[in-house]
Amino acid sequence: MNEKLQDLLLQSLIDQKEIFGDELFETKNLKRRTSVEFEPKIQQSEVVKSQKEIISEKILSSKNENLKEIPLIEEPKEKWQFSSNLDELNKLICECQKCPLGKTRNKFVFGTGNPNADVLVVGEGPGADEDAQGLPFVGRAGKLLTDILKAINFSREEVYIANIVKCRPPANRTPLPAEMESCLPYLNKQIELINPKVILCLGLTSALGLLKKRESLTNLRGKVFDFGKAKVMVTYHPAALLRNPNWKRGCWEDVQLFRKLYDEMAQLK
Ligand code: URA
DSSP states (O other), X not given: OOHHHHHHHHHHXXXXXXXXXXXXXXXXXXXXXXXXXXXXXXXXXXHSOOHHHHHHHHHHHOSOGGGGGSOOOOOOOOGGGGOOSHHHHHHHHTTOOSSTHHHHOSSOOOOEEOTTOSEEEEESOOOHXXXXXXXXXOSXXXXXXXXHHHHTTOOTTTSEEEESSSSOOGGGOOOOHHHHHHHHHHXXXXXXXXXXXXXXXXXXXXHHHHHOOOOOHHHHTTBOEEEXXXXXXXXXXXXXXXXXXXXXXHHHHHHHHHHHHHHHHHHHO
16 A cells, blocks of 8 residues: 555544544445435425416416416515625625524524535534524534544535524524525525535434425435535534434445545536
8 A cells, every 4th residue: 555545544544533433434335325316306496496486387287368467476686685795695684583583693693614615514503602603513513513524624614614594593492494494595595606516414404404305314314416506415413413422423424425426526527
């Protein structure tokens, strides 16, 4: 084995130990379940339909000829929807009061990282530390996330990190569907501006929010989904790994596959 390969192997083992402890996880038999084998039933393009598209479809499918005369109602656009960069978007939405979380938050947690990142990581919502600092994943789970990213050769600075909801749910409860729905357009706009190649959803709430799928985490892990131009994979939330260390092996396998997906996508350029 040449020296460079030895160094790489050694570094990978050090990283693995740092994050996942003494257990050694082998990765040689990992196989990603491709989107061909597991074609998502609903593609993103079908999920995020504008009011105009929905009305058009209803009109087209209607047998009532008169309905075709109904004029389409354009939803009025809000200023933030025209943002041309993340800073502008943040300024326009950071005082948001569209859902009740706006009243109880300390700080709005927009997201952080490389505005041109190829990799987007999506968590659930801010916790106490994030709410206090206005930054995502800065608490214990955040430290573990940094280590997980490092284990697959990504630094926090090169990726972008955001959440499904931008304000802390009281007592860290799971965000309610209505809260997620009102916040998701902001994340969609961030995705449009960042234009990542790959997205890693952390935990079921993140995956359900983004992919709109009613599936278990077990069913979602290991598969690749389409979200516009980006590919999406799902793994455990780092906070769940802190509570259940026996899930770390699965996470290790997921993120190895995610790295492979990224490498493949980066080659396509
Ligand atoms: N958990 C999340 O889902 N997001 C954060 O930003 C922090 C903890």
